[in-house]
Amino acid sequence: MLRVHVALRRGAFALRAHFDQPTPGVAALFGRSGCGKSTLINLIAGLLRPDEGFVSLDDRVLVDTRDGTWIAPEARRIGYVFQDARLFPHLRVAANLRYAARRAAEPGYVGFDEVTALLALEPLLGRRAHQLSGGEKQRVAIGRALLGQPRLLLLDEPLASLDAARRDEVLPYLERLRDHLRIPMVYVSHQFEEVLRLATHVVLIESGETIAEGEIGAMSLRPELRRIVGPEAVGAVVDGEVLRVETDGGLAAVAVGKGELRVSAAGLAAGMRLRVQILARDVIVATGEISGLSVRNALRGTISSIATDVADARLITIEVGGAQILARVTTDAARDLTLAVGMPVAALVKSVSISADRLRRL
Amino acid sequence: MIWLHPSERTALWLSLEVSVRSVLMSLPFAVLMAWLLARRRFLGRTLLDALVHLPLVLPPVAVGYLLLIVFGNRGLIGAWLHRVFGLTLIFTRNGAALATAVMTFPVMVRAMRISLENVDHGLEDAARMLGAGPLDRFATVTLPLMLPGILAGMIMAFSAGLGEFGAVITFVSNIPGETRTLPLALYTALQSPGGDAAAARLATISIVLGLSGLLLAEWFARRVRRMLGR
Numbered sequence: 001m002l003r004v005h006v007a008l009r010r011g012a013f014a015l016r017a018h019f020d021q022p023t024p025g026v027a028a029l030f031g032r033s034g035c036g037k038s039t040l041i042n043l044i045a046g047l048l049r050p051d052e053g054f055v056s057l058d059d060r061v062l063v064d065t066r067d068g069t070w071i072a073p074e075a076r077r078i079g080y081v082f083q084d085a086r087l088f089p090h091l092r093v094a095a096n097l098r099y100a101a102r103r104a105a106e107p108g109y110v111g112f113d114e115v116t117a118l119l120a121l122e123p124l125l126g127r128r129a130h131q132l133s134g135g136e137k138q139r140v141a142i143g144r145a146l147l148g149q150p151r152l153l154l155l156d157e158p159l160a161s162l163d164a165a166r167r168d169e170v171l172p173y174l175e176r177l178r179d180h181l182r183i184p185m186v187y188v189s190h191q192f193e194e195v196l197r198l199a200t201h202v203v204l205i206e207s208g209e210t211i212a213e214g215e216i217g218a219m220s221l222r223p224e225l226r227r228i229v230g231p232e233a234v235g236a237v238v239d240g241e242v243l244r245v246e247t248d249g250g251l252a253a254v255a256v257g258k259g260e261l262r263v264s265a266a267g268l269a270a271g272m273r274l275r276v277q278i279l280a281r282d283v284i285v286a287t288g289e290i291s292g293l294s295v296r297n298a299l300r301g302t303i304s305s306i307a308t309d310v311a312d313a314r315l316i317t318i319e320v321g322g323a324q325i326l327a328r329v330t331t332d333a334a335r336d337l338t339l340a341v342g343m344p345v346a347a348l349v350k351s352v353s354i355s356a357d358r359l360r361r362l
Numbered sequence: 363m364i365w366l367h368p369s370e371r372t373a374l375w376l377s378l379e380v381s382v383r384s385v386l387m388s389l390p391f392a393v394l395m396a397w398l399l400a401r402r403r404f405l406g407r408t409l410l411d412a413l414v415h416l417p418l419v420l421p422p423v424a425v426g427y428l429l430l431i432v433f434g435n436r437g438l439i440g441a442w443l444h445r446v447f448g449l450t451l452i453f454t455r456n457g458a459a460l461a462t463a464v465m466t467f468p469v470m471v472r473a474m475r476i477s478l479e480n481v482d483h484g485l486e487d488a489a490r491m492l493g494a495g496p497l498d499r500f501a502t503v504t505l506p507l508m509l510p511g512i513l514a515g516m517i518m519a520f521s522a523g524l525g526e527f528g529a530v531i532t533f534v535s536n537i538p539g540e541t542r543t544l545p546l547a548l549y550t551a552l553q554s555p556g557g558d559a560a561a562a563r564l565a566t567i568s569i570v571l572g573l574s575g576l577l578l579a580e581w582f583a584r585r586v587r588r589m590l591g592r
Contacts, residue, residue, distance in 0.1 A: 047487055074490050086488040089590045090506045099502070103493035130590070148492045 002027070002152060002184060006043050006053035015039050015208040021201050023058060023152075023184035028195040028216075031205035032228055037188045040205070041154050044186060045080050046073030057152055057184075077105060079145030079153040083160050085137040087129035093140050094125040100147040108149040110181060118180070119143045119173050135166035139173060146177070153177070153185045159194060167194075174198055192229050196237060196277055197360045204228060220277065221317065221324055223307065231310045235279035236317075236325040239362065242272040251351055258321030259299035263354040273362035280309075282353035283327035285316060286346045287337050297349040299325065303341050306334070314339070318347050325349075370564060372539055373547035376455065380530075380543055381523035383459035385516050388467050392515060395467075396474035396508075397500075401483075415468045417529075422465060426532025429461055433533075457534040458541045462526040466519040473518055477511020478504070510586035514579045521575025525568060544568055 002021040008014070015036045021027040029037045042048040044055055046062065054064035061069045062076055087096050101112055116122050119139045124132060132140065138158050145153055155174070159167045171194065177183055178198065189195055195202060195216070202219040204212045211224050219225060220237035240256040245268055252268040254261045254276070263276060290298055301320035309315035314334045316327045325347055329339070339345070366374065398404075399411055417425050433440040433451045443449045451457035481504060489499045505512075527545040534541040536550060548564040551557035 045491060047490070073487075074493050074495055077493070078491065080488070080491040082484065082488060084484070086482070086484050088485060088488075088503060099489070100492045103498075105493075128589075144492070 001056075001058060002044075002186070003054070003056045004040070004044060006040075006050035006055060008039065008043060008048065008050050010039075013039075013208060015043075017043075017205070017210045019203045019210050019213045021184070021186070021203075021213075024182040025200040026178050026185045026187055026198050027201040027203055028199035029186060029188045029203050029205055030192070030195050030199075030225075030228065031190065033190055035205045036208040037190075037205055038156055039208075041080075041156050041186060041188050044152075045078055045154055046071065046076050077149065077151050079148050079150030081138070081141050081145050081153065081155045081158045083157045085129075085134075085141040087132075087137055087140055087144070089129050091128075092125070093121065093127050093129075093132070096129075096140060096144050097121070097125075097147055100144045104147060104149040108147075110146055110149065112147065115143045115146050118176055133166065134162045135169045138162065138170050142170075142173065142177070146181070146183075150183070153183050155185060155187045157188050157190070159189075159191070171197060190228075192233055192277075193358070196275065196358070216275070217323075221326065226309070226315075231328075232281065233279070234309075234315070234326060234328070235277045235282070235358075236323075237275060237277045238323045238325060239273065239275050240323075242268050242270050242274060244270050256299065256320065256325075257301065257323035259301070261297050261299065261349065261354070262351045263359060264351050265354075265359055275360045275362055276354050277358040278325050278349055278354065279358070280315060280326040280328040282349060283325060284348040285318070285327050285329050285333075285337070285339065286348055287339075287343070290346060290348070293348065295348040295350055297347075297351060299347045299349070301325075301345065301347065303339060303343050303345055305341060306339060316345075318345060320347065366563060366567075367560060369538060370547060370560060373542055373544050373564070374567060376539070376542065377524050377544035380455055380458045380462055381520050383456070384462035384466060384523045385470075385520050387459060388463040388470055388519065389512075389516065392467060392470040392474055392519075393505075393512065395471045396478050396511075396515075397504075399471070400475045400478040414471055417465050418468045422526070422528025423532050425464060426461060426529040429457075429464065429529065429533040433457070433460065451534070453534050453537060453541065455534075455540055458530050458543060461529040461533045462523040465526050465529050466522045469522050470515040470519040473515030474508060474511045477514070478508045480511075481507040507590075510583055513582055513586075517575055517579040517582065521572050521579075524571050524575075544571075 002023055005018045007016045017040050029040060031037050043050055050063060050065060052065050055062045062071050063069060119142060121140060121143050124136055124140060129137060159170055187198055199216055202216050203210050204219065204224050212219060212222050217237050217239065226234050238256050240254040240261065243253045243255050245252045251262040251264050254263055254274055299320045301318045303316055304319040305317040307315045309328055312331050313328050314331055316329060316339060318325050318327060327347055395414060432438055435441060435444055435452055440451060451460055485503050486499050489503045494502065525545050530543060531546055536542050536546045544564060548561055551560040551564060
């Protein structure tokens with residue numbers, strides 16, 4: 001368990017954070033730029049000292065202002081992947097990796113060869129930092145952090161400085177760390193797609209305060225998230241199992257709640273567990289019989305809440321038997337359909353709206 | 363060099379020796395000073411900065427005079443050095459090296475400091491997160507990255523040291539074979555009747571040495587920049 005309960009004030013900026021993350025697992029610190037995510041991660045690393053509070057990792061107290069406990073960052077055994085990689089420019093990649101390995105506590109849980117294989121670093125070993133692309137730099141930085149045999153890995157927007165293609169190049173490696181090494185991670189991001197793919201636990205941060213934390217599915221329904229991601233990116237995250245793959249249409253049927261959702265994605269097979277985000281703007285609400293529509297997905301359920309959303313729209317939460325999805329409808333439409341809590345409805349979702357970047361294998 | 367008079371050759375070698383000694387003498391202090399001024403924030407930092415640069419703006423003769431007061435055989439530190447180590451600075455090449463070191467100190471610190479200010483502090487944090495303590499970080503990250511500045515500072519101080527005149531002649535006088543360095547020999551040649559040819563030769567050597575130093579420093583800086591990909 002990573003426990004972070006800290007307060008820090010720097011001039012006009014105040015940070016107050018409270019969260020407990022189960023380990024192993026990936027906690028995403030999610031919030032807008034400048035909300036204090038990096039400050040918080042530096043407090044966990046020990047590069048900043050809290051004015052008040054404590055940080056502990058698996059019963060090891062790293063800092064506690066009540067009794068003056070302080071473990072210096074170099075003794076914390078926490079790996080840190082910075083946004084700008086920060087590879088040592090005077091050393092080659094291999095020497096950068098060895099720098100970490102040489103200072104790691106024995107015995108380690110991951111070896112040099114395993115790390116180079118996991119992150120495909122072999123061809124880069126003889127190069128210097130300035131001879132690497134942005135994505136390669138981050139892979140080396142991740143490898144270097146791992147070779148310190150950390151008990152916790154902090155990642156401060158490691159993909160923020162990369163373009164979309166490079167991002168897709170690095171993300172699978174991070175998934176491998178999570179799944180193969182089972183190393184606890186704290187991942188700072190302001191991209192919900194990254195959070196969806198990596199995180200098991202989400203901590204929402206707004207203007208220096210942690211405002212909510214929990215599993216990603218529950219967090220995706222929180223109104224606070226809407227303020228952070230913006231109205232276009234609002235959408236419920238649901239888990240489901242692939243029931244079958246329909247070879248003719250290239251679609252896979254996924255059980256969501258008591259309904260079925262068809263998604264279009266390559267590489268799926270029956271029995272796989274999936275996590276998908278269904279954007280609220282992609283969901284159409286129907287009250288009567290449905291006919292003559294091209295939409296492949298109709299999830300039947302009942303309305304569990306109606307909230308005001310952006311101007312002239314309502315955000316409808318529909319309970320579909322164990323899962324909840326969000327739908328955005330205009331205020332006019334909500335009135336015409338006389339939508340109300342408890343009313344049975346069908347949620348229509350276009351299959352093509354659930355593409356690879358809104359979907360993750362579990 | 364074959365066309366140099368033996369006394370001129372002595373002056374040349376003496377100059378090189380004094381300059382090398384002065385560089386080695388001030389090196390650790392210059393690195394420390396550069397680090398203090400670039401990385402630390404403390405009370406009196408501006409004053410310390412000004413003190414370091416003082417030899418640049420003071421008349422060299424004034425520096426020589428101050429050295430006489432402090433490091434002369436009756437001076438505060440000079441008397442102690444003489445008593446404890448039997449070391450005499452006044453009228454010796456050691457004294458010439460000290461005077462040269464003080465005069466070239468600002469040049470050396472400046473080059474090192476600029477280079478240290480260009481070392482990304484974040485790299486030190488990165489080393490820290492990998493388990494490197496303060497000395498480890500300094501030795502394995504900070505020092506190698508400021509190395510171009512250290513070398514540039516050494517070369518610049520060496521070249522400038524070859525030409526140090528005022529402070530040297532005031533502090534250790536103009537003794538052939540002991541403190542008569544290249545510029546002092548040049549001055550002496552100009553003072554003596556028929557010394558024009560000698561003066562020309564010594565001036566030529568000074569120009570060649572100075573120019574070589576500057577070119578060498580530049581070549582070095584370029585090489586290191588290329589290595590670091592800047």
